[in-house]
Amino acid sequence: MNMRLLFIKYLCASIFIFSWLLFPSPVFTATIPLNLNEAVSKALRASEDCQIQENELLKSEYKTRETTSILFPQITGDLTYVNNVKYPDIPTTRFVKNHNFDAGISINQIITSFGKISSSISAMKKLAGMNKHKKESVKDETVFNTKLLYFNAYFAKKNLQITKESYENTLKNKALLEKQSASGRLSKRDNIKVAADVAARIPMMRTAESTYAIAMETLKRNLGMPYDCALELTEGYRTEYKNFDIKEALGRLEKHQPILKALLKSIEAQESLITSKKAEYFPTLSAFFKCNYKGSSDDYFIGNDALYNYHVFGLNLQIPLFYGNRTSYKIKQSNADKNNTILTYQKTKKNLELELDKAITEYNELINTLPSNQEAIDLAQESFDLSQKLFVSGQLSATDLNDAEMMLTSQKLKKEASLFKLQVALAKIERLSCIGTIYE
Numbered sequence: 001m002n003m004r005l006l007f008i009k010y011l012c013a014s015i016f017i018f019s020w021l022l023f024p025s026p027v028f029t030a031t032i033p034l035n036l037n038e039a040v041s042k043a044l045r046a047s048e049d050c051q052i053q054e055n056e057l058l059k060s061e062y063k064t065r066e067t068t069s070i071l072f073p074q075i076t077g078d079l080t081y082v083n084n085v086k087y088p089d090i091p092t093t094r095f096v097k098n099h100n101f102d103a104g105i106s107i108n109q110i111i112t113s114f115g116k117i118s119s120s121i122s123a124m125k126k127l128a129g130m131n132k133h134k135k136e137s138v139k140d141e142t143v144f145n146t147k148l149l150y151f152n153a154y155f156a157k158k159n160l161q162i163t164k165e166s167y168e169n170t171l172k173n174k175a176l177l178e179k180q181s182a183s184g185r186l187s188k189r190d191n192i193k194v195a196a197d198v199a200a201r202i203p204m205m206r207t208a209e210s211t212y213a214i215a216m217e218t219l220k221r222n223l224g225m226p227y228d229c230a231l232e233l234t235e236g237y238r239t240e241y242k243n244f245d246i247k248e249a250l251g252r253l254e255k256h257q258p259i260l261k262a263l264l265k266s267i268e269a270q271e272s273l274i275t276s277k278k279a280e281y282f283p284t285l286s287a288f289f290k291c292n293y294k295g296s297s298d299d300y301f302i303g304n305d306a307l308y309n310y311h312v313f314g315l316n317l318q319i320p321l322f323y324g325n326r327t328s329y330k331i332k333q334s335n336a337d338k339n340n341t342i343l344t345y346q347k348t349k350k351n352l353e354l355e356l357d358k359a360i361t362e363y364n365e366l367i368n369t370l371p372s373n374q375e376a377i378d379l380a381q382e383s384f385d386l387s388q389k390l391f392v393s394g395q396l397s398a399t400d401l402n403d404a405e406m407m408l409t410s411q412k413l414k415k416e417a418s419l420f421k422l423q424v425a426l427a428k429i430e431r432l433s434c435i436g437t438i439y440e
Contacts, residue, residue, distance in 0.1 A: 042224060042225070043223050046222070053135040077104075098297070106291075116279040124269075126265050126266075126269035129265045130266050133265060136261075150219060173405065258434075277334050282320075284318045291310075355428065360429060366418055
């Protein structure tokens with residue numbers, strides 16, 4: 001009997017372990033709350049574009065150091081061994097040894113280049129400054145895109161809620177119709193109409209669910225988060241909206257916009273490069289020192305008695321005389337690059353000013369539209385409530401009741417669309433005029 005009970009215990013334990021291995025318990029993932037600031041911070045850490053621009057900034061700094069290194073002494077070591085295998089037996093070569101050895105060290109120091117090096121260093125520093133502003137621009141663009149994705153996901157969430165409310169309203173209408181049928185006032189046409197209204201709301205909900213899922217997936221990808229994590233957007237649309245002065249905003253754009261500042265730095269760098277190219281017309285003065293230890297022998301082993309050393313010190317002046325107008329063509333190319341950068345700056349500035357002007361205009365119009373949206377919702381809600389009462393008393397058809405509900409849903413969706421467009425316009429204004437930053 002004891003053996004039988006022991007066997008049953010082992011069997012139950014084996015079945016439990018096998019079931020646990022074959023069908024593991026589901027892992028419940030906790031919902032992660034996420035506000036706009038947290039989303040921006042995650043996006044900046046996950047952005048490959050920001051990391052690339054960081055590397056470009058480091059690269060430009062290293063390039064500046066590389067150019068600066070020309071100012072320091074250039075030390076070179078040299079080691080040469082020559083084996084003269086066979087020389088003709090003539091008087092000219094009777095003193096040539098079979099083996100020659102030469103080792104030495106040379107030091108060269110540029111004294112002055114009349115602006116070539118200093119202008120090149122200045123250009124590299126300005127290009128590094130340009131990359132710094134480019135990094136800021138990429139950061140601003142990442143913040144802007146994250147705001148759009150966050151509010152797009154929130155907009156999809158609100159639309160899903162509205163479509164669900166619309167579905168619940170149609171179910172309430174169906175319940176009212178069922179009450180009428182219980183009292184003997186049943187219209188076959190109304191019954192079919194209400195059933196069709198309920199069925200029509202289901203595709204709307206499925207579409208809204210799909211849109212919300214796609215928006216959340218896109219947001220998670222942008223934040224570098226796994227697709228299977230659950231997010232809860234805890235921050236909605238902003239409730240306070242201040243007025244923007246267009247002249248002040250345009251002034252901030254011109255003064256603080258990283259894109260424009262990067263182009264200005266590029267223009268300054270081009271000017272330094274032109275100065276460097278012009279300096280190629282002037283000579284370069286440098287000092288040099290050389291210490292050599294050399295000797296020759298007919299034996300492959302060159303002993304110390306055959307080696308001797310010598311030292312050389314002097315000045316070198318390199319004077320460019322004629323290079324086929326090469327320097328002139330370099331200067332013309334640099335001038336063309338500078339002119340193109342100036343034109344790019346002017347074009348970019350005009351485009352950004354136009355974009356900012358449009359964003360502020362749209363922003364102001366949307367602010368004025370919000371009260372009308374809310375009034376339309378209130379009236380549509382009142383109309384829907386009244387339509388339900390009239391429908392219950394038999395004074396209104398199911399078609400009119402559905403039209404009232406659809407009007408209410410439509411006005412709610414329009415208000416959400418206005419709020420979403422308002423957030424987009426506000427994000428554009430903040431990005432272009434460099435105000436309202438939420439990341440540091």
